[in-house]
Amino acid sequence: MKIQGQIYLPGDKSISHRALMIASLSKKTSIIRNLASGKDVESTGDCLKKCNISISGKTNIEKIITGYTFQNPKNELDCGNSGTTIRLLSGLLASRKIKATLIGDESLSKRPMGRIIRPLLKMNLSINAKNNKTPISIEKSEIKSIDYQSEISSAQVKSAVLFAGLGATNKTTYQEPFLSRNHTEIMLKSVGADIDIYDNKTSIRGMSKPLSPLNMRIPADPSTAAFFAGAVALLPQSELIIKNLLTNPTRFEFFNAIKSMGVGVDILSENFEGGECVSDIFIKNKRLRSISIEKSKVPSLIDEIPILSVIATQADGKTIIRGAEELRVKESDRIESILFNLRNMGAIVEEFNDGFSIEGPSKLNGTTIRTFGDHRIAMAFTIAGLVANGKTKLDNYECIDISFPEFFNTLRNIIK
Numbered sequence: 001m002k003i004q005g006q007i008y009l010p011g012d013k014s015i016s017h018r019a020l021m022i023a024s025l026s027k028k029t030s031i032i033r034n035l036a037s038g039k040d041v042e043s044t045g046d047c048l049k050k051c052n053i054s055i056s057g058k059t060n061i062e063k064i065i066t067g068y069t070f071q072n073p074k075n076e077l078d079c080g081n082s083g084t085t086i087r088l089l090s091g092l093l094a095s096r097k098i099k100a101t102l103i104g105d106e107s108l109s110k111r112p113m114g115r116i117i118r119p120l121l122k123m124n125l126s127i128n129a130k131n132n133k134t135p136i137s138i139e140k141s142e143i144k145s146i147d148y149q150s151e152i153s154s155a156q157v158k159s160a161v162l163f164a165g166l167g168a169t170n171k172t173t174y175q176e177p178f179l180s181r182n183h184t185e186i187m188l189k190s191v192g193a194d195i196d197i198y199d200n201k202t203s204i205r206g207m208s209k210p211l212s213p214l215n216m217r218i219p220a221d222p223s224t225a226a227f228f229a230g231a232v233a234l235l236p237q238s239e240l241i242i243k244n245l246l247t248n249p250t251r252f253e254f255f256n257a258i259k260s261m262g263v264g265v266d267i268l269s270e271n272f273e274g275g276e277c278v279s280d281i282f283i284k285n286k287r288l289r290s291i292s293i294e295k296s297k298v299p300s301l302i303d304e305i306p307i308l309s310v311i312a313t314q315a316d317g318k319t320i321i322r323g324a325e326e327l328r329v330k331e332s333d334r335i336e337s338i339l340f341n342l343r344n345m346g347a348i349v350e351e352f353n354d355g356f357s358i359e360g361p362s363k364l365n366g367t368t369i370r371t372f373g374d375h376r377i378a379m380a381f382t383i384a385g386l387v388a389n390g391k392t393k394l395d396n397y398e399c400i401d402i403s404f405p406e407f408f409n410t411l412r413n414i415i416k
Contacts, residue, residue: 011218024067091160095167216274253300295323306380332372366390
């Protein structure tokens with residue numbers, strides 16, 4: 001068995017969420033192509049529609065958005081499983097002086113919301129959430145500018161504050177320890193927002209007029225591409241071309257990491273879309289060696305650590321990942337989820353509060369994977385099953401639909 005061919009993937013999930021929200025801030029029509037196809041982005045679109053934003057187009061091939069028509073929703077806004085939706089939308093709706101209650105599914109209801117509530121309270125938003133969890137209720141408020149220094153590097157917290165800052169009269173500044181993914185800043189700048197970007201510090205001024213329309217084709221999602229690159233890394237004689245991939249430096253750390261592990265990673269082309277760098281890349285199987293991931297690198301590969309951990313089981317030596325405590329508050333406690341399944345497959349691992357180590361290479365054994373309802377755990381351990389002895393099954397296949405319902409078909413098409 002080997003991986004061979006080329007793939008076109010649905011649009012980046014992070015950019016898709018932001019594209020819908022930023023397009024809603026323009027009076028003119030925006031056209032967005034190749035939106036992410038999972039349920040998370042559908043949640044964002046549905047919530048915006050309930051706030052009277054016009055979004056048309058039956059498929060994700062092309063969406064037409066006409067905004068700047070915000071109204072208080074008549075019903076609760078259901079964010080489903082999407083942390084990006086609920087956190088970013090809280091800031092966006094605050095800037096538009098909207099009264100709303102945002103809810104989510106069982107998984108989302110367990111995730112921490114205090115990280116956005118604290119800065120939004122400082123911005124004078126009337127916001128309530130019992131025990132800093134969903135549901136979140138916000139009231140019409142006069143938003144004030146703040147100078148906020150975050151203790152964590154989180155693109156979701158950053159985006160919530162920047163979006164809220166669009167409703168303030170003065171300059172709002174946000175600083176984080178390390179630069180997290182910066183799609184919100186890039187996209188806002190591309191449509192005329194008054195924003196200044198200095199590495200891990202960003203300043204934004206309130207909107208004096210509607211933003212320009214956003215017209216772009218969303219590049220392929222590197223977090224989704226990571227699973228197929230991971231399959232190449234694991235299966236000898238494999239090679240793959242990934243077309244139109246987002247290669248923003250804040251999202252490319254996974255590919256830097258596997259290149260450090262010995263995998264061939266070559267950029268074949270480069271262009272720009274909506275201010276974002278987009279490339280075709282070539283991935284080639286080579287002998288794997290262990291690496292160490294430090295805290296400063298984690299924000300740029302937080303979603304790829306599950307598949308990186310699977311790759312590490314087949315690398316020579318001990319791979320160490322530290323400073324990744326943010327994994328404990330994702331769709332599942334991903335440190336626990338990763339290590340539970342790796343141990344069941346026979347890998348040698350050690351757990352830390354903020355990460356883990358993995359000894360390699362290990363012989364993996366097929367088993368029933370406990371997904372914890374987490375799409376990235378499900379996809380990562382499907383890839384692990386490609387090199388395991390015996391059959392690997394998932395206890396929940398449907399959770400993959402959250403981000404990438406086409407996952408299994410795409411994988412089948414490149415297995416030779």
